[in-house]
Amino acid sequence: MEKEEIFEVVKEGLVEVLGVDEDNVTMDSSFYDDLGAESLDMLDLFFRIEKETNIRISRSEVQKVLQGDLSEEEFFDENGIVTPAGLEHVQKLLPDSNLTEIAEELDQLKLFSLFTVRHLVDIVGDKASKSRNE
Amino acid sequence: MGIGIDIVPISKVEDLVSKHENFLTIVFTAREITYCKGKKKSEEHFAARFAAKESVLKALGIGLGKGIEWTDVEILSSNSGKPRVCLHGELNEIACKKNVEKIVISFSHCETHAVAQALVIPKTLNRRYKN
Numbered sequence: 450m451e452k453e454e455i456f457e458v459v460k461e462g463l464v465e466v467l468g469v470d471e472d473n474v475t476m477d478s479s480f481y482d483d484l485g486a487e488s489l490d491m492l493d494l495f496f497r498i499e500k501e502t503n504i505r506i507s508r509s510e511v512q513k514v515l516q517g518d519l520s521e522e523e524f525f526d527e528n529g530i531v532t533p534a535g536l537e538h539v540q541k542l543l544p545d546s547n548l549t550e551i552a553e554e555l556d557q558l559k560l561f562s563l564f565t566v567r568h569l570v571d572i573v574g575d576k577a578s579k580s581r582n583e
Numbered sequence: 584m585g586i587g588i589d590i591v592p593i594s595k596v597e598d599l600v601s602k603h604e605n606f607l608t609i610v611f612t613a614r615e616i617t618y619c620k621g622k623k624k625s626e627e628h629f630a631a632r633f634a635a636k637e638s639v640l641k642a643l644g645i646g647l648g649k650g651i652e653w654t655d656v657e658i659l660s661s662n663s664g665k666p667r668v669c670l671h672g673e674l675n676e677i678a679c680k681k682n683v684e685k686i687v688i689s690f691s692h693c694e695t696h697a698v699a700q701a702l703v704i705p706k707t708l709n710r711r712y713k714n
Binding site (some may be wrong): 488489490492493496507508509512521522525527528529556557558 | 585591592595596598599602603605606609610633637640641644645650651652653677680681
């Protein structure tokens with residue numbers, strides 16, 4: 450399944466779940482800040498993607514993308530703010546964003562607000578290619 | 584100490600339950616499903632528990648991390664109706680590492696929305712209260 454096809458599935462799902470205009474959904478749209486999705490909307494979207502592609506996505510996998518190979522303790526400090534090591538990883542995911550400005554307040558909620566359509570398309574694409582190779 | 588709050592539209596939960604057959608088993612434990620289905624307006628009880636799970640995660644400040652599932656936060660009700668939080672798996676281990684003594688939860692619901700608030704009490708603070 451090509452990334453373009455996956456993007457169309459995600460876009461269609463977002464139009465149905467959130468009632469957004471399809472022109473407003475781009476690869477760089479963030480689910481929370483740009484599209485206004487809440488956690489139940491994300492669950493709804495994941496179920497719709499599964500119906501269309503047979504690929505199951507969990508919020509835990511979203512976290513895995515954002516967190517990389519770092520453990521919870523390595524990624525968040527005792528106040529729940531992303532550590533410098535965590536920030537380095539997130540910055541690689543979002544090369545065009547200047548995260549140093551929000552570094553001191555980058556907690557779990559703000560972190561999820563950085564999750565974009567492109568990240569989800571990549572997760573589905575990676576799982577699709579893995580299942581093809583199995 | 585950590586605090587978390589969440590609000591959920593009942594209609595959204597009702598919609599997910601009717602459209603996606605796996606929704607209940609992915610999000611709720613068998614005990615939660617049995618409890619809510621035994622109630623007259625089960626969708627309100629499911630929504631309240633979902634809001635409660637979200638508020639607990641917010642209060643812990645960690646979200647659904649790697650290897651953590653929705654069912655790792657279980658909301659149980661005592662005979663008196665008072666809700667309590669039971670953590671499982673990876674999430675329970677993280678809470679132990681964070682020195683969590685207990686999590687206090689409160690929620691409410693009406694025809695349209697369910698709200699929940701969670702308070703995480705660390706061991707040091709709880710000792711201070713006892714003294």
